[in-house]
Amino acid sequence: MTTTLEQRLNAYRRILDISKQxxxxxxxxxxxxxxxxAVVEILNVEAASIMLQDPSTGELRFEIASNLKxxxxxxxxxxxxxxxxxxxxxxxxxxxxxxxxxDPKHYRQVDSATQFVTRNLLGVPLRTHTKVxxxxxxxxxxxxxxxxxxxxxxxxVLASQAxxxxxNARLFQQSDFVAExxxxxRTPLAALRASTVLLRRPDLPEAKRAEVYGxxxxxxxxxIALTSDFLDLARLExxxxxxxxxxxxxxxxxxxxxxxxxxxxxxxxxxxxxEIGEVEASGDKSKLKQVLLxxxxxxxxxxxxxxxxxxxxxxxxxxxxxVDVRDTGHGIxxxxxxxxxxxxxxxxDTANTVQGTGLGLAICKHIIEAHGGSIWVESVVDEGTTxxxxxxx
Ligand SMILES: Nc1ncnc2c1ncn2[C@@H]1O[C@H](COP(=O)(O)OP(=O)(O)O)[C@@H](O)[C@H]1O
Ligand SMILES: [Mg+2]
Numbered sequence: 125m126t127t128t129l130e131q132r133l134n135a136y137r138r139i140l141d142i143s144k145q146x147x148x149x150x151x152x153x154x155x156x157x158x159x160x161x162a163v164v165e166i167l168n169v170e171a172a173s174i175m176l177q178d179p180s181t182g183e184l185r186f187e188i189a190s191n192l193k194x195x196x197x198x199x200x201x202x203x204x205x206x207x208x209x210x211x212x213x214x215x216x217x218x219x220x221x222x223x224x225x226x227d228p229k230h231y232r233q234v235d236s237a238t239q240f241v242t243r244n245l246l247g248v249p250l251r252t253h254t255k256v257x258x259x260x261x262x263x264x265x266x267x268x269x270x271x272x273x274x275x276x277x278x279x280x281v282l283a284s285q286a287x288x289x290x291x292n293a294r295l296f297q298q299s300d301f302v303a304e305x306x307x308x309x310r311t312p313l314a315a316l317r318a319s320t321v322l323l324r325r326p327d328l329p330e331a332k333r334a335e336v337y338g339x340x341x342x343x344x345x346x347x348i349a350l351t352s353d354f355l356d357l358a359r360l361e362x363x364x365x366x367x368x369x370x371x372x373x374x375x376x377x378x379x380x381x382x383x384x385x386x387x388x389x390x391x392x393x394x395x396x397x398x399e400i401g402e403v404e405a406s407g408d409k410s411k412l413k414q415v416l417l418x419x420x421x422x423x424x425x426x427x428x429x430x431x432x433x434x435x436x437x438x439x440x441x442x443x444x445x446x447v448d449v450r451d452t453g454h455g456i457x458x459x460x461x462x463x464x465x466x467x468x469x470x471x472x473d474t475a476n477t478v479q480g481t482g483l484g485l486a487i488c489k490h491i492i493e494a495h496g497g498s499i500w501v502e503s504v505v506d507e508g509t510t511x512x513x514x515x516x517x
Pocket of ligand 1: 422426453455456464472482486
């Protein structure tokens with residue numbers, strides 16, 4: 125069946141409507157949903173997906189797929205040199221595959237991981253103003269039809285609108301981050317200014333003077349922690365942080381980290397136990413040290429006086445290296461659990477009594493995911509909390 129002129133005009137009109145809608149959506153997740161829904165509708169296909177290049181590994185990663193739930197696409201990476209999407213990305217050209225089973229470049233791991241059977245596909249590069257950032261794919265043309273030249277132009281137009289909208293949404297997210305940073309820096313800076321004003325006063329009693337010096341010290345420490353966390357997170361978010369992967373001895377790293385936090389634990393009378401055999405892990409040791417240190421300091425900071433912390437490291441049932449950091453703290457209420465890895469998020473009950481930036485867990489998540497792993501939390505109120513992460517071997 126050939127498309128009539130009227131059908132074509134309708135499709136382009138629909139693209140115009142959609143692109144207006146895309147340009148007014150700055151919320152990244154909602155934007156991605158709209159794009160794949162538009163591809164499914166306009167190209168009359170079973171499913172659509174967007175893959176973006178992961179700047180830290182160079183691989184393409186699923187950002188969204190219309191037929192999968194977000195957690196199912198997480199972590200699915202596709203190598204550039206051994207996949208159809210990789211070909212489209214590196215050549216910057218559209219491509220139709222009429223029968224993927226006959227194409228040696230079809231990367232079967234994706235179908236087997238997602239239980240979706242791809243029969244045919246059309247993919248086009250996804251570009252911003254300056255470069256190719258990923259690939260948009262339309263999967264399985266409906267009604268037994270084949271992808272034609274018209275489909276290629278439709279998807280190309282749609283992808284160019286989508287690329288610009290994605291770039292805008294990302295820039296918006298960044299400007300949001302800058303605003304939050306400035307906001308977070310104001311409080312310690314105001315405290316520093318107030319302290320210096322006080323210290324200039326000759327009539328300030330000696331005891332008060334000592335107190336102000338203490339405050340100065342504390343707020344300066346907080347500023348240093350904030351700025352270094354900001355920098356780490358900004359690097360990780362932009363994908364500029366490089367993971368230097370090597371094999372290392374996990375038990376050794378855990379022992380080093382426990383030694384570093386033991387003065388802090390002693391201050392609260394907290395005992396730390398280690399349960400770990402000879403486990404060889406692979407990854408960026410200094411970045412993973414940062415993850416372990418943050419989980420350990422959290423397990424101490426949010427623990428009760430005289431509490432316990434248990435760190436275990438082992439190879440789990442699916443052959444991944446797993447680390448659990450368990451504490452006997454007050455626990456986290458179920459309604460707060462989904463927010464734990466969001467930047468700047470701190471549970472209100474402790475935010476005023478315990479020092480912190482609310483960035484530690486967001487940093488941990490980025491580092492673990494950049495290794496192709498995942499991190500999660502389980503908690504029982506009044507019993508304690510366990511943070512766990514896995515790393516692929
Ligand atoms: N082990 C834990 N037990 C209870 N609450 C925790 C634990 N770890 C983290 N939290 C909560 O999560 C928040 C975010 O942690 P994090 O990102 O490390 O930031 P920070 O420690 O700087 O506040 C903390 O403020 C605290 O409310
Ligand atoms: Mg922390």
